[in-house]
Structures are given as C-alpha cells and as structure tokens.
Amino acid sequence: MVEATAAKKDNKQEEAGEEEKTQLNRREFLNLAWLASLGVLVANVGGAVVIFGYPRFKEGEFGGIFTFGSIADLPEKATSPENFPKVKLWLVNTDEGVQALYKVCPHLGCLYGWNDQEFKFICPCHGSQYEYDGDYISGPAPRSLDKFVLRIEDPDTGQVLAESDDQGSPVPLPDNPNAVIRIDTGKRIQGKNHE
Ligand code: FES
DSSP: HHHHHHHHHHHHHHHHHHHHHHHHHHHHHHHHHHHHHHHHHHHHHHHHHHHSOOOOTTTSSSSSSEEEEEEESSSOOTTTOOOEGGGTTTEEEETEEEEEEESSTTTOOOOOEEETTTTTTEEETTTOOEETTTEEEEEEEEOOOOOEEEEEOOOTTTEEEOOOTTTTBBOOSHHHHHHTEEOOOEEOOOOOOOO
C-alpha cells in the first residue's frame, strides 16, 4: 500500500515535469516567432527607408538637378534662348537675370518652339505665343509659361548667391563669373494666369 502511494507520487512528479517542459518549449517557440516578426518588420522599414530616401531622379536628368555651368557660359543677354531638350527647358538670359522655362505649353501640353525672326515662342498646336521671358502674349493658353526653380551658387562653398522667387522672376546674376547655375527640374513654378 505504501509502495503504491509512493509510485503514484513519482508519476505525478514526472507528469508535472513533462508539463513544465512543454510550457517552456511553447514559450521558446513564441519568443522565436516574435523575434522573427520583429526581424521582418525591421527589414521592411529598412527597405522603405532605402527606397524613399534614395533620390528618384539622377542629377542631369529631367526631374533632377541640372547643372548648366557658370555665369561665364551664358549666352549674351537677350539673344536666342538655349534649348536643353533632355531636361525639357529653355534657358533665357534677360536684362533682369536668368530663367529656365519649362518646354511644355500650358494650354494642352504641346512642345512650343522659338521663332528667331519674331523673337518669341510660338506653340505649333493652337498658336499660343509667349515673350522671351515666358510672359503670355496671345492664344488659347490660360497663363504664361511655367518656370523651373533656378539657383546660382558660389563655386567654392556651394552657398546660394541668388535664387528664383515664388513667381519665377528672372534671377539676377551675381558678380562672380564662376558662380554655378543649377536648375531643379523637379520644382516647377506655375506661370501667371492672364484671365
Ligand atoms: S497646346 Fe500650345 S496652344 Fe494649345
């Protein structure tokens, strides 16, 4: 009788031990699963940071920063604009300063062109016309030409010496002929409505 009672006690202790082991295993499994999900989350967040933190447009491409060169490289004031088809802009050097005009007509999106004889921009699609500095002259377009944000920087320090205002007015040229002209083709300033 005494022996039977002792055997029962041993069995109970063994069962309790097994149960404890199972609980430990379950806990370990849950911990591992939690760590694995954390790892996946960190990898996803890291991936998103890499994707969104990386500039979408490369320098020199449309949508990115285009470095024209220095002030000394500009065409004479009020001469034919310079055409940069790859980055979709015309660069004009007006008496008041330099401007980068977006090449797309604000009427229905055709590419307008420069007419040297008439000294103005004319759109081949519906005939809208614009001044050298992009101001609306005539035609169905609702506004003047859009401009890109333009900055003139010190060649040594990168300090901004002059930049576009929110109207896209001509940017006055600083004295330093080596100052660098950079145009942000990802930032467009809408032309003024004439209506
Ligand atoms: S798209 Fe230029 S005038 Fe219509």
